[in-house]
Amino acid sequence: MSSIELESGLSPEEREIVSTVHKFAEEVMRPAGTALDQLEDPADVIAKDSVLWDVFKKHQELGLEAIADPANGFSLGQQARLRCMISEEMGWGDSGLAISFGVTEFPRMLATMSGKPHLMERYAGPQxxxxxAIxxxxHGSxxxxYATSAEIETLGKPNCIARKDGDGWLVSGQKAAWVSNGTIADAAALFCAVDRGEGIVGVGGFLVPLDDPAVSRGKPLDKIGQRALNQGEIFFDGVRVPDDHLVVPPEAYAMFGDAGLTQANSGMGSLFVGLAQAAFDLALDYARERVQGGVAIIEHQSVRSRLFEMFRQVESARALNRRVVESNAINGPKLQYAIASKVTSTQTAFDVASAALQIFGGNGLSREYPIEKILxxxxxxxxxxxxxxxxxxxxxxxF
Ligand SMILES: Cc1cc2nc3c(=O)[nH]c(=O)nc-3n(C[C@H](O)[C@H](O)[C@H](O)COP(=O)(O)OP(=O)(O)OC[C@H]3O[C@@H](n4cnc5c(N)ncnc54)[C@H](O)[C@@H]3O)c2cc1C
Known part of the structure; x- marks a missing residue:
């Protein structure tokens, strides 16, 4: 069930973009995500013959970055709404793949922020x-x-440090096994402790090429959900990066951290509204088909009322997310609202997926049906x- 009819004033171009992305989510992401989820060994997700590469290629071909191109004339509000609708569609298709596309943007974002043409050329290419890598x-939570030097002392030794070395930086240490795209990324937006020669002064954001011989990777992580999303450690053994690759110096980190997490959390908010919508759609279809007591189970009042509760939760999470993303785009980042949206959407996604599984009955637990993966x-x-x-x-x- 699509809520697109509730959108007021969508232009034909906007409608076309959303419907193209929906087609991609339905025909490319959903089947690929299901196939990748079923692979026993997470190393197969990133194998040469994996469907993952075709999905990435088709995603690039959508050319969605053009939405922000002033030549297309979308206002900030329109861009924000489109971003929400696109992320919802992607989350509806497969949340693991959608996250993979999302994090791929981070080095591009840093390169653009730097304003330096050579960094943009190197790190902002479509391929x-x-x-x-944070x-x-x-150090997870x-x-x-956003650690200052004093806080870092309380928190304990960082696992990854960039030290000033002549006219550049030497990066040594490792990032967690949880880095999304960590096993396949060409470049990292690396956030790590910074030492200019007199001890750690805080956290900075670097652009780091990952084809450097001093970079190595961990084994792809095996986990219960979002299995299409490849994750793994990145090890830095004295990787040398030029001075201008420090795009976010420690002094600017608190401000950047707020803006970055605001963007990431509000994007998660949109994406998991999409997953919740997927769970609702599957449950509604199933309730119309499955017959018990001589009628389709949707005819039973308790099933109907469960479906209504799921529908209400999805629409509430969507409404909050739209408000937050639009306000971030027009008024600037307000982290507490983005967090409210991320927490609401992800909790809604989990609750709605669990309610959907209940509607599927025993079949909900079976890997032959899609709902246990969504949960x-x-x-x-x-x-x-x-x-x-x-x-x-x-x-x-x-507050
Ligand atoms: C699917 C997925 C994708 C991810 N992608 C990335 C990525 O792209 N890049 C990246 O760098 N990382 C990524 N992560 C890592 C993620 O950000 C961390 O897992 C998360 O921040 C929690 O850290 P942790 O797992 O170390 O848990 P911990 O920090 O060890 O927390 C364990 C428990 O203690 C609680 N806790 C911890 N500290 C506090 C506190 N101060 N107050 C109260 N309670 C506390 C937590 O709530 C939690 O319940 C990803 C994780 C997942 C699951």
Missing amino acids: MIGCW TEPD DQIN RDARASMIEDGCNDVLGLAAAAR
Whole structure:
């Protein structure tokens, strides 16, 4: 069931974009995500003959970055609404693949922020697969709090440090096994501790090419949900990067961290509205088909009322997300609202997927039906991009 009819004033161009993305989500992402989920070995997700590469290619061919091109004349509000609708569609198709497309943008974003043409040329190309390497084996939730040097001391030794070395930086250490696209990325937006020669002064954001011989990767991570999303450690053994690859110096990190997490969390908010919508759609179709007591189960009042509750939750999460994304685009980032949207959407996704599984009865538990995968995918989202409870504390600190 699509809620597109509720959108007022969508231009024919906007309608066309959303319907193209829906087709991609339905015909490319959903079947590929299902096939990748079923692979026993996560190394096969990124194997040479994996369907993953075809999905990436077709995603690039959509050319969605053109939405932000002033030549297309979309206002900031239109761009925000389109971004929400596109992410919802992608989350509806397959949330793991949608996250893979999302994090690939991070080096491109840093390169664009730098304003330096040579960095944009190197890191902002359409073929570039990127990642956001921020969490570490010993620092997961710690990274949500933008560490100053004093805080880093309390939190304990960082696992990855960039040290000033002549006219550049030497990066050594490792990032967590949770880095999305960590096993395949060409470049990283790396956020790590910075030492200019007199001890750690905070966290900085670097562009780091991952084809450097001093970079190595861990084994692809095996996990219960979003299995199409490849993840793995990245090890840096004295990787040398030029000075201008430090795009976010420690002094600017608190401000950038707020803006970056606002964008990431509000994007998660849209994407998991899409997953919740997928769970609702599947449950509605099933309730119309499955006959018990001589009638389709949708005729039973308790099933109908469960479906209504799911529908209400999805639409509430969508409404909050739209408000947050639009306000971020027009008024600037407000992290607490983005967190409210991420937490609401991911909790809704999990609750709606669980209710959908209940409507499927025993079949819901079977791998022959799609709903158990959606529930597993939704569960991961409550930890991804920050544990929901820790994010809540970070939001409340801004009241
Ligand atoms: C699907 C997925 C994709 C991810 N993608 C990326 C990525 O692209 N790049 C990247 O760098 N990382 C990524 N991550 C890592 C993710 O950001 C971390 O898993 C998350 O921040 C939590 O860190 P942790 O797993 O180390 O848990 P911990 O920080 O060890 O937390 C364990 C528990 O303790 C609680 N807790 C921790 N600290 C506090 C506190 N201060 N106050 C109260 N409670 C606390 C938490 O709520 C949690 O319940 C991803 C994770 C997942 C699941």
